[in-house]
Ligand SMILES: Nc1ncnc2c1ncn2[C@@H]1O[C@H](COP(=O)(O)OP(=O)(O)O)[C@@H](O)[C@H]1O
């Protein structure tokens with residue numbers, strides 16, 4: 001139960017690679033904070049610096065009231081779940097979970113009680129005498145989580161704990177982790193490259209790219225008001241459609257070849273500029289003939305997913321996807337008119353890529 | 357089709373395999389058969405009637421009895437065992453710590469040190485014994501078991517270090533990091549987590565080291581002079597060849613008895629030994 005404060009955090013590896021750049025974060029008490037971003041963006045490095053496994057080049061990390069920059073991992077009162085679980089292969093499940101408590105010289109009956117409680121929460125009581133190699137992937141994952149929760153640490157750190165599981169199990173464990181967090185009410189920092197995981201688990205989400213924090217916010221804020229083109233494209237699946245447009249001189253229309261859309265009032269001031277327009281697949285709808293916000297195109301690929309249909313087409317010289325009702329009957333190469341509400345259009349500066 | 361395949365398997369697999377097995381095992385067979393062959397059969401010509409050059413018609417224990425009674429063979433066996441065990445122990449302990457340091461600790465010149473250690477292993481013993489003999493004499497260790505217990509590690513430690521360094525590198529570093537978060541110091545994580553996980557590697561290093569010291573010849577020949585201090589390889593060769601007379605029966609019996617303990621050690625740990633060499637740790 002603690003606040004984690006990260007101030008001006010930087011990491012340069014010995015080979016000179018600058019992996020984490022000027023990161024500032026405040027993780028609130030009991031919050032489930034998710035770091036998300038493409039592979040190599042510095043998420044793991046950031047987490048490892050919080051854990052004390054990687055030296056801090058500059059900046060400050062506080063857990064609770066303490067500056068932990070120079071504390072060894074064992075004194076930071078944290079627990080970490082690794083991507084490969086890192087279970088001790090020569091110890092039984094019980095001993096794996098008990099190790100942290102034994103190292104801290106807890107009395108025997110307290111160790112026993114805590115391990116049993118954790119095993120009970122995670123449903124692994126029957127496995128306590130097994131060795132890790134006798135467990136399935138999902139069971140190993142539970143043991144790794146169990147090993148973290150027996151210690152009752154101030155902060156949980158997770159580094160892509162679900163990425164070694166198959167798709168179905170991953171969805172199931174995701175829900176369990178969320179339930180577990182609600183029950184334990186412990187501050188958690190969770191690293192993933194999967195934006196769906198980030199959105200479903202996070203109280204707040206940090207989007208990172210190339211070592212920089214791009215945006216911090218609640219999942220729906222990231223989705224609704226992305227701070228820049230990167231966040232807009234990263235959050236949401238299928239990804240937001242982008243097309244380069246020029247704003248008409250009076251600031252009322254966004255135009256490019258074969259496409260002319262009404263724009264919201266806030267874009268007025270950008271009349272005559274070139275901007276990047278973004279529109280989410282779910283913001284596009286099939287237009288009825290009289291719709292004033294529509295444009296015509298031809299569908300080239302239809303992906304019926306059951307609960308929705310994805311329509312792939314080209315507009316304004318860019319490939320686009322629309323996500324429509326399963327009731328829509330459309331075949332490949334058929335002509336169609338799409339429409340979009342001006343309020344659901346996103347605009348980004350063509351050079352800085354910041355949202356307007 | 358099927359028949360042709362069978363035929364191919366015989367020509368390309370079983371036949372070469374058989375040749376290989378005969379080629380490697382024949383000397384051992386010859387050693388064993390000679391050890392149990394009576395002298396009159398040993399020195400008889402193969403052309404005489406009823407000769408059985410590949411077999412013996414009258415197996416005997418006379419060489420065994422002779423070896424035990426007329427030579428100090430039991431003492432040699434004991435010397436060899438004690439020296440090999442102590443030298444292996446010293447080398448394993450040093451090799452474990454050095455191998456761990458080279459595999460995991462980042463310090464200036466660690467790469468260079470790793471290579472340097474390997475190079476010392478490559479210096480031939482036939483050169484190294486000259487300076488070592490000087491040191492052994494200065495320390496007045498000549499003709500005592502310590503002369504060998506302390507000189508064998510000069511080639512065993514580099515060997516163990518190198519082998520264990522490779523093994524430690526295959527162990528995921530998260531295991532150790534997790535232990536350190538769990539409350540272990542670096543040393544604690546090494547002793548409680550890494551060493552137990554590395555047991556297959558440590559055992560194979562130990563077996564190798566044991567075999568190398570068991571079979572060692574040059575240092576044992578040079579540093580040990582009295583008959584009761586010798587090891588099996590030296591004792592058998594120096595005491596059972598008198599002038600130009602070879603006591604073949606006893607020589608072979610000595611060689612046979614000398615190779616049995618090594619064979620036992622090998623077969624006992626063979627499974628560990630294979631995984632140790634291929635180095636596989638799965639979480
Ligand atoms: N020990 C290291 N030495 C040098 N560069 C490293 C080291 N560890 C990671 N990196 C680099 O730092 C960047 C960020 O890595 P990481 O934090 O693991 O990314 P991810 O967001 O995928 O977890 C990557 O480009 C990686 O190649």
Ligand SMILES: [Mg+2]
Nearest residue numbers: 043044045160
């Ligand atoms: Mg990572």
